Amino acid sequence: MRHFLKETDLSLAEIQSIFAQAALLKSQRGQTKSQDLAQQSWGLLFFKKSTRTRVSFQVGVHELGGLPVMLNADDMQISRGETVADTAKVLSRYLHGMVIRCHEHKLLEDFAQCGTMPVVNALSDFLHPCQFMTDMFTLAERWSKGKPENFASSLKGRKVAFLGDTACNMANSFILGGAALGVEIALAGPAGYEPTAEIKQQLKKDGLKETFTFTTDAAAAVKGADMVYTDVWVSMGMEAEKAERLKTMQPYQVNSKLMALAKPDAYFMHCLPAHPGEEVTAEVLASPQSIIFDQAENRLHVQKAILAHLTRHR
Ligand code: CP
Numbered sequence: 001m002r003h004f005l006k007e008t009d010l011s012l013a014e015i016q017s018i019f020a021q022a023a024l025l026k027s028q029r030g031q032t033k034s035q036d037l038a039q040q041s042w043g044l045l046f047f048k049k050s051t052r053t054r055v056s057f058q059v060g061v062h063e064l065g066g067l068p069v070m071l072n073a074d075d076m077q078i079s080r081g082e083t084v085a086d087t088a089k090v091l092s093r094y095l096h097g098m099v100i101r102c103h104e105h106k107l108l109e110d111f112a113q114c115g116t117m118p119v120v121n122a123l124s125d126f127l128h129p130c131q132f133m134t135d136m137f138t139l140a141e142r143w144s145k146g147k148p149e150n151f152a153s154s155l156k157g158r159k160v161a162f163l164g165d166t167a168c169n170m171a172n173s174f175i176l177g178g179a180a181l182g183v184e185i186a187l188a189g190p191a192g193y194e195p196t197a198e199i200k201q202q203l204k205k206d207g208l209k210e211t212f213t214f215t216t217d218a219a220a221a222v223k224g225a226d227m228v229y230t231d232v233w234v235s236m237g238m239e240a241e242k243a244e245r246l247k248t249m250q251p252y253q254v255n256s257k258l259m260a261l262a263k264p265d266a267y268f269m270h271c272l273p274a275h276p277g278e279e280v281t282a283e284v285l286a287s288p289q290s291i292i293f294d295q296a297e298n299r300l301h302v303q304k305a306i307l308a309h310l311t312r313h314r
């Protein structure tokens with residue numbers, strides 16, 4: 001049974017094939033009826049809030065010919081103590097696959113192990129691989145000059161600067177996925193928020209080298225970057241640390257002055273939701289360098305390609 005819990009669950013060849021499929025699905029949207037998930041029902045289980053992931057998966061399953069079943073964890077017995085194992089076993093009797101957004105990454109692993117259907121990580125405290133895949137696809141669309149067969153190779157050797165909370169799930173996904181795809185990841189954030197031991201351990205487990213760099217100097221990370229990325233300073237579940245985080249991360253705000261240090265044709269990206277005036281200025285969000293809404297749209301196309309891939313390679 002194939003799952004997509006982390007970037008390294010897919011080989012480079014599979015990533016390339018998913019990118020090509022996503023480009024095709026994007027170009028054909030609304031014209032041909034895809035039947036990849038025909039006769040299937042997929043559960044979308046959310047323990048945390050979501051706008052993009054929730055809607056793009058729901059629409060995506062529908063557009064692939066399947067039935068999306070929205071499940072809010074709060075409404076289910078799992079939030080009253082039913083075990084992950086029993087939930088996974090029971091839901092496997094009804095559904096053909098699961099998309100799960102949760103706190104502890106281990107819940108995804110346990111669910112995948114106990115159930116008998118593919119599980120997709122829709123964000124955990126550790127990783128956000130669907131977002132990372134989409135971000136790389138969005139860049140590859142541009143850097144490969146529209147040639148889907150060159151998508152994965154067009155990313156190799158590019159420099160991505162990641163600013164702010166470099167210990168968060170998005171930073172982890174860039175560290176892990178960047179190492180797998182050969183993208184240079186230059187992270188900058190305050191001391192105390194540097195890349196974690198857990199992500200370094202994951203790189204080791206996957207046989208990947210620590211190719212990322214970390215600095216407390218925002219300008220040094222952004223210098224010569226092909227893309228500048230940031231994420232919220234207060235991730236879901238970190239609300240108690242809000243005041244401290246907003247103060248400490250201030251020097252890492254992506255503003256026009258910082259963007260000017262990147263390559264002149266560099267892009268600005270953000271997984272969203274954004275907090276204008278915190279991690280990024282409203283000016284940068286609205287600038288021609290910003291591709292945040294193409295990025296958000298591509299969640300739909302890339303996730304459809306991931307679901308189709310997992311279904312074909314069960
Ligand atoms: N980027 C992202 O995952 O957005 P949502 O939290 O709205 O799903």
Ligand code: NVA
Binds near residue numbers: 123128231235272
């Ligand atoms: N790091 C953010 C990503 C939101 C898409 C969070 O976990 O809240």
